Each structure stands twice: as C-alpha cells, then as structure tokens.
Amino acid sequence: MTDLRIMALPALALLPVVVLAACDRDEEDASVPPRMVEVAEVVADDASLTLTLLGDVHGETEVRVFSQLPERVREVHVEDGQLIEEGEPLVTLEADLPASEVGQASAALLAAEATRDQIQADLARISGLVASHVLPASRSETLATQLRSAEARVEQLRAARRAAGQRRDRTVIRAPADGMVALLAVDDGDMVSPQRPVCLIVQMDRVDVHFSVVELDYVRLEVGMAVTVTPPALPDLHRAGEITRISPVLDPLTRTATVEVRLDNPGHTLRPGMVAEVAIELERRTDVILVPARGVLMTTRTDTAREGYVFVVDGDTARRRPVFLGQRYGERMEITRGLERGEQIVVLGQHVLRDGSSIRVRDAATEVAAPEPAAPESLDTDPAVETP
Secondary structure (H helix, E strand, O other): OHHHHHHHHHHHHHHHHHHHHHHHHHHHHHHOOOEEEEEEEOEEEEEEEEEEEEEEEEEEEEEEEEOOOOEEEEEEOOOOOOEEOOOOEEEEEOOHHHHHHHHHHHHHHHHHHHHHHHHHHHHHHHHHHHHOOOOOHHHHHHHHHHHHHHHHHHHHHHHHHHHHHHHHHOOEEEOOOOEEEEOOOOOOOOEEOOOOEEEEEEEEEEEEEEEEEEHHHHOOOOOOOEEEEEOOOOOOOOEEEEEEEEOOOOEOOOOEEEEEEEEEOHHHOOOOOOEEEEEEEEEEEEEEEEEEHHHOEEOOOHHHHOEEEEEEEEOOEEEEEEEEEEEEEOOEEEEEEOOOOOOEEEEEOHHHOOOOEEEEEOOHHHHHHOOOOOOHHHHOOOOOOOOO
C-alpha cells in the first residue's frame, strides 16, 4: 500500500500542470482573431469528362514534289504561298541533254525505217522472180527474215524516241494537284535530284490534326466522335471536327497510337505545322455534386480510399468534414459522399484552419471596411502551421 502511494505522488503532482496548460491553450485559442477566408457553394451540376491532348496540324492533302531528273534549274515559276491548279508548271529544268537524246533517237528511227523500206521493196521484187522460178525460194525467205528484224528495230527505236521525249517533258515539273505551294526549296540555277523534294503542295480547305494517345485513352475513342480544336497561338479560335482515323495498332516502343481528326478550315486560319489542342468529350453526367478542387485537402488515404476533407462553414465556425472524392472535372472535383447541395466550404485559407476555428468570410464589403494590410496575409498558407 505504501508503494502505491509513493507511485501516485508524481502523477498527482503533474495534474495541476496539465490543467494549467489546457487553460492556457483555451485562452490562446480564444485570443486568436477569426481567420479571413473565401468560401464557395456546393452545387449539383452537369459534368463532362474531357480528354485534352496536343497534336500537329496537317493539310488534308500534302504532296511532296520531286524532280525525276538530276538537272539544273532553268526557271522557277511559283513562290511560297501561291495557289496553283493541277498541271501548272512549277519549275523548268535545263533541257539540252534530253533534247539531244530526242534528236538522236529520231535520227536513228529514220535510218531504221529507211532500211526496213528498202528490204520491203527488195522482198516484193524478189517474190515475183521466185514465183516465176527464176530465183530459189530461199532468197525470199531470207529477205522476209530481214524484214521482220528491221520492223522490230523500228519499233525499238520508236520506244526509245518516246522515252527520250518523256525525259524532255520531265524537264518541266508540274503541279500534281490543286493547292498551295509550300516549302519551296529551289531557286534558279540550283541542282535538283530525285532524292530531294522541290516543294510541297498543300490543300488547306480542310485540315487534319494528328495526335497520339496512350493505351488507357485509346480504348475509349471511336471514329466519328466529336472534337473541338483550339490552337494555343489563337486561343479564341474554336473549330469543331470529328475523329476520322484511329491507328489499328499501338507503337510497341511508346505504347501510343496515332489518331486523326478532320475539320473545315475557312480562311486557311489553321496552317500545317501549327500545334493544336484537341478536346474530346468522353462522358457527360447530370446532377453531380461538385466543389472547387482547390477547396479539397488530401490525406494519406486519398490515393487508396479516395478520401479527403474540407472545412464546411457553420456560421462563424469552420468544421472539418471527411469527404469521398470522385472524378475531377477541370477545376472542379466530384464529391460522392460527405456534402450536400447548398452547403458552403472554405476554398482559400483552409490550410491554416483547425476543426472549430473561428472564421470571417471575405467579400467586397469586408475589404472596404477592413483594409488592414495584415488581413490578406492570413489567406496564404503559413509555413509554421502544420496542415491538419
């Protein structure tokens, strides 16, 4: 019994200290002025899940034009940005060598035709003598063989002359399609070759936007889905289009697939090579409980159980309340459990609050009536205060 009394004495001695500390804390909490905060109302609204990606703009048709001959440029007939029609000349090459080839082929053909005509005349004359038994039949057979060989030679040279004429025609490079000249890469006097493109012909009345999607998004896309395209360089421009092609396979290196969107391009505002933001609505729901995402505070259970917490306005007091999170829609977060429509939560200044903290809601009237410079500072997170 004596030992128990001795052990209880230190505990009894500490009791006044604990009571005194609790009283001091209550006095300290009572002395803390109300925190100025901003609040937002919990709403039930329509929510759409939108996939936003970046892609590259391409012309509906893009044709790279090559020279079929390694030759020097005599004259360039077009400029970058010029609209042309199919068949119009783009570039004229030097034609001296092809022209000489045509001349040589024509001369050889004339000589072959003369030889053929002579053999044909000899055969006609010999055939009469053979019929009258003046000459043996072998003479006419020999001339007939020579005639067939001469005719074959004529046909061969005709083909050679056509080929030479085609090479000469290829010294004029023509537009393969209607469109706009782009990336013109030659000038007068330059050498061209079949390996280097001369220019690009682009049709821009409609454009395609190509972008890549990961596997999780790939399975949710379908041809014909509506999209909205907005170039970052022109944020006020919004064009509607639809998915026209989805790659049937994914790249095994990047695990992504290419998707193409086609849209009208009045005024050629969108140009090939521009970056475009593509927004695809994947899902739309009604009567979803939504709050500003910045008002939701995360916990260690957020990743595993989708649980967070908010501070709900209760008169002049902030009450901490756990909530369960759903899908995030842009700047708003879905709350699946824990809040009701019409309630108000703290969206600015909540990081320095505790359950039961006194608050004062900031509005325009408050700012005019209380313009102290120290008040706005309470809206920022105080590094010295731990997040509840």
